[in-house]
Amino acid sequence: MPEGPSVRKFQLLTSPFVGQVVAKVGGSSRKLSVNDLNALRLQDSQVHGKNLYLAFVAAEGPSGPTAEETVLQREAAGGAHCPAQGQQGQVDAPHPNSQDEELQEAQHSSSEAPEAAEGQGHWLRIHFGLFGSIRANEFSRANRANKRGDWKDPVPRLVLHFESGGFLVFYNCRMLWCSSPRADPASDILSVEFHRGRALRALCAPHPICYTLLDQRYFSGLGNIIKNEILYLARIHPLTPGSLLALPDLERLLDCALQFSSQWLHTKLRGQGLHPQVYQKEQCPLGHPLMKGTFGPSGGFKRLTWWCPQCQPAVLPGHGDTSPVT
Numbered sequence: 001m002p003e004g005p006s007v008r009k010f011q012l013l014t015s016p017f018v019g020q021v022v023a024k025v026g027g028s029s030r031k032l033s034v035n036d037l038n039a040l041r042l043q044d045s046q047v048h049g050k051n052l053y054l055a056f057v058a059a060e061g062p063s064g065p066t067a068e069e070t071v072l073q074r075e076a077a078g079g080a081h082c083p084a085q086g087q088q089g090q091v092d093a094p095h096p097n098s099q100d101e102e103l104q105e106a107q108h109s110s111s112e113a114p115e116a117a118e119g120q121g122h123w124l125r126i127h128f129g130l131f132g133s134i135r136a137n138e139f140s141r142a143n144r145a146n147k148r149g150d151w152k153d154p155v156p157r158l159v160l161h162f163e164s165g166g167f168l169v170f171y172n173c174r175m176l177w178c179s180s181p182r183a184d185p186a187s188d189i190l191s192v193e194f195h196r197g198r199a200l201r202a203l204c205a206p207h208p209i210c211y212t213l214l215d216q217r218y219f220s221g222l223g224n225i226i227k228n229e230i231l232y233l234a235r236i237h238p239l240t241p242g243s244l245l246a247l248p249d250l251e252r253l254l255d256c257a258l259q260f261s262s263q264w265l266h267t268k269l270r271g272q273g274l275h276p277q278v279y280q281k282e283q284c285p286l287g288h289p290l291m292k293g294t295f296g297p298s299g300g301f302k303r304l305t306w307w308c309p310q311c312q313p314a315v316l317p318g319h320g321d322t323s324p325v326t
Helices: 004-017 067-077 099-112 196-203 209-213 224-233 247-269
Strands: 022-026 040-048 051-058 123-136 158-162 167-178 291-295 303-307
Touching: 004 040, 004 051, 004 123, 004 167, 004 247, 022 040, 196 209, 196 247, 209 224, 224 247, 224 303
Parallel strands: none
Antiparallel strands: 022 158, 040 051, 051 123, 123 167, 158 167, 291 303
16 A cells, blocks of 8 residues: 555645645445545645545635645655655556455555544545555546456546646545544654654564554554565564664664655655565565565454565564663
8 A cells, every 4th residue: 555655745745735625526435425525625635644634614704725835844844755756647646566466455454444433524535555656636547457358547535626727636545534534644654754763662572573664553564565674674583573683773773664654655745656675576686585474463453574584584482672661
């Protein structure tokens, strides 16, 4: 599913429409009555981790900030959140190549976006599925045949046409109303308010480090692609218990997480694709054969993991510094 950097880019696609009134709606969503959005004004657009939040108000109410003001506010809040050149078009994460990965991503998506109602409100929470995306002023077209051999264009979950003539199209996502964004900036890996100390304490847990990195309570927006890449960059075996790692190793891993996520976002803003070093690869950059396994906590969701046995050796009990992080 799209990870933090991708959802940040989705949010930038919505920013030019802030302050505009919805003139016509469409879409195939069964969880949301799309007609409820008709004649409402898009008041605000926010992102937290892997969730996008859109605020709607009655058209006769306050119009809220202009699109330009919203973008300037985002830039002031975090320097990495600058708009890209040419915001039209699709922006989504690399597509997995294997059916196993698709299954695991779909299961994990379900775990992060419960269908239970959060109470009626004026914020629409949007959580993207495996191939979830947003397009601005254009529809997605099929670029290959599906499993049945049909060349069918993807069906939008939601289409918002605005009075200005522009429109937004949402694909493969779940939407529900909520009273306010469930946002904890201290856990968002792309937020200037990210709490480094709390993240380090979480990484010290005695279970495999690859489990902790996907815990959205401490690493909101960090997904399977980022997990695989930063563990390789930090030269840490994915099944190493965090409690066996020395504090400098944990700090290096956290640095890799923040730097990789920020760089990936900037790459997206420049309209460039991601070139992973180990994710879905057969060899690491040094030419070593990679291993692949499906790991996850007992009773939880399992995720495909790629690692290099030579670059990321297993840590044996008795190694590492278990001194507490303050």
